[in-house]
Amino acid sequence: MGCAGGKHRAASLSELLARELRTHGRQVDVEHLHVHLPRALKQSDTGPSA
Template sequence: MPDRPLVLVSFGFLHLRTDAHGRPVLPEADRIEDVRKRLRDPAAARELLDNLTDYAALPAGPRRIAVGCAGGRHRACALIELLAQRVADRGIAAMTLHLHAHLPRVLKN
């Protein structure tokens, strides 16, 4: 087992800053999942969680996994918390970081 915990990050795409070319600056992670359109079907959420749990348990394992939804307050946070519980059940130390859960809802014009 690694001595550093796996870091599980939730974020909101609408809260990300942009670079000089107008592209969003994504959180640093070994794997980033965009769930803005993907989670309309509960079976898709289970499949994604199964896949991410297996990925986290790989022998050379990732150091950071990030999940983003539109605002980073609901879907991404819930998935990260569920993933944290699943990896803990496999004996993997993990910590959660919710980058945008405290921010207000973004209203697009």
């Protein structure tokens, strides 16, 4: 997934997709190239589901 500007939705969608795949037993690695830029999701939104 790529992001062409805006709110860096691709990074947020990647995290959400990875979380969902992990709940189905898949091993997922996510690499963010521009981790220093602001995120569309809040830090608490990227944690494991309770």
